[in-house]
Amino acid sequence: MKKTIIFLLTIIMTINLSGCWDQKIYEKSGFVLQVGFESTSTKDMLISFTIPVVDLTAKERTELIYSNAGMLREFREKARKTSAKVVEGGKIQQFLIEDSLASKGINNLIEVIERDSTDPPTAFVLITEGSPKEMLEALQGFGDKPLPAFYIHDLIRSNIKSSYVPETKIFQFSTLYFAPGIDPVAPIIKLQTDKGKGVEVTGTALFSGDKLVGKIDTKETPFLLAMMGKMKGTVFVSKRLQEKELENNKKGCALNINKVKRKLSVEILDNKPIVNISLNLNATVAEFKWNEMYDSDFQQHIEEVISAEIKEICEKVLKYTQEVGSDPIGIGDIIRAKHNNYWKTVNWENAYKDVVFDVNVNVNISNHGVIR
Template sequence: MLPMKKFIALVIILSLFLEGCWDQKVYENIGFILQLGLETSDSDDKILMTYSSPVVEPKTKEQIEVIYKDNENLLRQFREDARKISSKLLEAGKMQQVLISESLAAKGGMANILDVFERDPTNPLIAYVAIVEGSPNNLIQKAQAFGDKPRPAFYIRQLIEHNIDQSNIPDTQVYNFTTDLFSPGIDPVAPILKLEFERGKGIEVAGTALFSDDKFVGKVDTRQTLLLLSMMGKAKKSTYISISPQDPKYNNGKKGCAFNISKIKRHINAYITENIPTADIKLDFKGSISELYWNGIGNKVDLKNIEQELADEIRQNCKQILKYTQEVGSDPLGIGDIVRAKHNSYWEKVDWKKTYPQVNFNVDVNVHISHHGIIN
């Protein structure tokens, strides 16, 4: 048995190495910030910042608490100001989305906007970055009134996640957005959201935002996003809707099909020819036909003809997308990153932003239809 003096000394030594509870935070007293909205303000050199956090009090009709204010560029200042208003201690460790207006993103400075997420480990790097057509503040407040939807933060998260699975939008969380943002030779992308009123109350995914460095410069729709993600090597199982021009020899002038894609293979090779970069992109699609109006009712399906026409259509659309990315100066495929890795001496002597619009793209597309249902 240890002598009393040695026992006391042992207790004192162990207490120095044991963590205490001096910094504990009581769950019931915390307001979890689930959404951050950022947009241009009417005030010069300020940003309209919006927080939303869930309300769990049984006596209130509101689902969320929304706090917003014109503020300086520092998000930390806004958090401290918001804490002076909220009944609970606001913390951002459970944030679901960072919603940024097109107008603010078009000004550039995304690196500064997301700086706090890189520096403060309590901020979640898995929060989704999304661009909003219009006002994020308006979107959050309108979403609160959707009686047939979950709370806005959870509704938008579910909306983003299942559209990522369908390759309608890119999977862009803070960590991979900032990784591309700070990587030379590749530009980040982000989903685009908008309020949708034509078919009822809701929020709609509208496509993909393209960036040049940290500035929003253009966008493509959801149909184009599938092909963009295919060329990026990030597409998942999805459905490509072929919309061919009307053919007058068919009774209703309709022609097209729904191609369920089960597998996509992509290969890119970049090389330098006569001091100009060339990128060969090869895409192989495998899938099945789930709807068809190709050669009219009663005619036998010609799979080889459909495969070739689908391949030609996809190739043409891919070339149009690439041409557009060159026009706006965005390199989401990371062609520059490939050139930097494989042809570094060339990379070091050129300005890639000026060189990228000159890249020659060769696109080769193969389509293989494994089956087309029970009807021939």
């Protein structure tokens, strides 16, 4: 009898404690893969969705829906009145934000996105040079590319691996925005047709808080990432070597940088932050002079020339970040942790412009090979 009562109580409790939710049928759902935001002549934004089309008889592989709206939720309801399927956001791959809109601040967009549990926090935040809607429209007609969302996703991932752009997802942008003394960065892309139709990564967007304040290109980005301690390896092309050192058909030297060690220290002298950044880069020669054996003196010369060039790039990037008021390396965050008394006495946005940087770069060529 006791076992029967326990069994009945267990059944009753199981029934009462079971959860439930609205049924979502996959075949009837239109999963948004990309969201685009751009400014308009009015106070509203132009928002775009791309949704995959599974009907093999359809001309287009994606459904593009766009409209002016003041809020993301407002646009989603408009999209549901246009799309043949129920619009859902659980599979979003990228949020594309026009640069002119990003310069006004994007935290309000990020916050709305994070509030919805169906929006994936691992979707990429991308800044576009030009209209996201026009980019998505053009990609619909590129028959030699995968679906636009997957094409851009793979493009960004491969360029993150080569350190041409930073890795910035929704949760990463939000974390850096709220962290004192460090600013977010994000990849920049644009539609281009002069190098073969497609989308091109052009560099990195620098933010002050949630506002875009500057841009650096894909040659400068790897060394910003190196100073941030996030470089994954890259190919560096130098044009600094003298013409007499090159064959007639060679215009430079290409190096594979495959290992980076960063050392960063901060001290306060005379009430001013002094930041020492040391980069040790291990590289191999990918392309230079053919049919040559390099002696140790010439190899040292190459290392010195390229070290000096990379040092100049780093100093240029740091000076630019100070001019635009962006601290992507997180110098302020380090000072807040290690020199908190100084941190409490300054406005970091102003104090960052007075930081003195001392950059040291050492390139070590571990292998150059020979072709005969």
